[in-house]
Amino acid sequence: MDIGVIIFPTDTAIQPIELAKACEERGFESLWFPEHSHIPTSRETPWGGNPDLGPLPEMYWRTHDQFVALTACAAVTKNLRLGTGITLVAQRDPIWLAKEVASLDVISEGRFELGIGYGWCVEEMRNHGLDYKKRRSILRDNILLMKELWTKDEASYSSPSKNFEESWVWPKPTQKPYPPILMGGAAGPKTAAHVAEFCDGWMPLGGMYDFESGMIHIQEACKEIGRDPDSLDISMFFAMPPESSDQIKALPGMGCKRAILPLPPESAETVLPILDQYAEYINT
Numbered sequence: 292m293d294i295g296v297i298i299f300p301t302d303t304a305i306q307p308i309e310l311a312k313a314c315e316e317r318g319f320e321s322l323w324f325p326e327h328s329h330i331p332t333s334r335e336t337p338w339g340g341n342p343d344l345g346p347l348p349e350m351y352w353r354t355h356d357q358f359v360a361l362t363a364c365a366a367v368t369k370n371l372r373l374g375t376g377i378t379l380v381a382q383r384d385p386i387w388l389a390k391e392v393a394s395l396d397v398i399s400e401g402r403f404e405l406g407i408g409y410g411w412c413v414e415e416m417r418n419h420g421l422d423y424k425k426r427r428s429i430l431r432d433n434i435l436l437m438k439e440l441w442t443k444d445e446a447s448y449s450s451p452s453k454n455f456e457e458s459w460v461w462p463k464p465t466q467k468p469y470p471p472i473l474m475g476g477a478a479g480p481k482t483a484a485h486v487a488e489f490c491d492g493w494m495p496l497g498g499m500y501d502f503e504s505g506m507i508h509i510q511e512a513c514k515e516i517g518r519d520p521d522s523l524d525i526s527m528f529f530a531m532p533p534e535s536s537d538q539i540k541a542l543p544g545m546g547c548k549r550a551i552l553p554l555p556p557e558s559a560e561t562v563l564p565i566l567d568q569y570a571e572y573i574n575t
Contacts, residue, residue, distance in 0.1 A: 292542055293549040294573050295321030296566065297376050297529060300360045301353035304556035305563070311364035313563060315371045317570040322364060323376035323406065323528075323551055324357040331414040340411045350556040358391045365399035373399055376494065376528060376551065377408035377475040381426040382419040385433035386455070389440040393464045401465035406494055406528075407434070408475040409482075427481060428452070434472065434489050441469040475528055478505035480512070487512035492524035494551070498531050506546065524548045539572045 296319055300307050307324070314322050330352040338344040361373045373395070380388065396403040409430055410416060413423045421429065429452065436448040440460045447457040464470055473492040474485060477500040486493050486509050493509060495502050506525075513520040526549035527542055542550055552569050554562050 292539070292547065293320035294539075294569065295319055295323060295372070295374070295526075295549055295551040296554050296569060297323040297325070297551050298554040298562070299350035299353070299556040300324045300355045300357070301350050301556045302355070303353060303558075304350075305559040307355065307360040307364050308367050309559060310554075310562065310566075311368050311371060311373075313566055315368045317566060318573050319371065319566075319570070320549065321372040321374055321404070321551070322361075323374040324354070324360055325376050326354055326357040326379060327351050327412070327415060328379075328382065329415060329418070330412065331418065333414055336411060336413045336415075353556075358395055361403070362395055362398055365395065365402065368402075370402075372402045372404060374404035374473075375406045377406040379410045380407045380433050381410060381421055381429040382416060383433070385436045385453075386440070386460070388433070389437040389460065390462075392437070392470060393441060393462045396464040396466055396470050397462050399465075401470075403464075403466070403470045404473060405470050406473045406475050407490075425452075427485070431485060431489065438469060438489070471524065473524070473526060476500070478508050480508055483508035483512040484515075486523065487516055487518055487520075490523070492526060492548075494526045494528035497527050497529050499529075502545065526551055529553050536572055 296314060311322055338347045357375050364373055392405055409426045416423050416426060432450050432453050436453055436455055439446040439448045441464050445457050446460055448455040471491040473494045474482060474490045475494040476496060478486060478493060495505055510520045525547045527547045528551050530550040530552055539550055554565060
């Protein structure tokens with residue numbers, strides 16, 4: 292099973308280039324960066340929509356732009372896969388996002404993976420002109436539009452909320468037909484339907500959600516549209532640091548292809564020793 296790591300790439304943490312080099316040197320399969328454009332100081336929405344999680348950590352409003360940071364990582368690595376964990380697709384312009392994804396995939400020579408999610412911060416979405424209640428449908432529309440841009444020489448898309456006239460858009464991604472698209476978060480019936488319809492995988496949040504229930508929803512959604520659920524790659528996202536390699540070894544039996552372990556947004560002096568500990572799980 293592949294072992295990756297995720298970190299909030301903030302201005303006060305180990306910088307992306309140094310971390311990417313360290314990950315590749317130690318043999319990690321992938322490096323993932325989350326995103327938030329900003330966090331309004333009103334703090335109307337509880338962290339993750341869950342009042343029990345406590346105050347929101349500062350790292351949420353100090354992150355680098357994930358595509359800029361990952362492009363820097365691509366320039367100093369050769370084998371490390373680079374992913375967004377996750378991109379807030381509904382908050383972004385899909386035309387620009389499609390170009391960013393394709394550009395990063397070309398620059399990295401086909402090493403990019405697009406982790407996506409609906410988002411949870413109502414006031415952040417509002418500042419982007421997004422109605423929280425429409426985030427799911429907007430995400431779906433944006434993904435379907437981007438797929439057209441990635442795969443057609445003369446692309447167009449029309450839906451009740453989008454009208455994109457036939458256009459030329461390059462570059463096209465190196466990976467064909469496009470980089471893997473992985474849905475993050477809990478998989479209830481609505482999310483499972485989207486995973487089955489337009490995703491290549493699922494990234495459940497380790498220790499936060501009912502994994503077995505999510506898998507059942509996804510299998511049922513795949514069955515409804517005639518898709519083989521085994522065609523989906525499962526990555527355990529923010530997998531909690533295991534107490535023993537036996538816990539890592541158990542993940543493939545749960546259907547997981549990859550474990551993504553969290554790093555704190557701290558200095559190199561703090562992060563690199565943790566990275567060394569995580570490296571012990573590679574090839575175990």
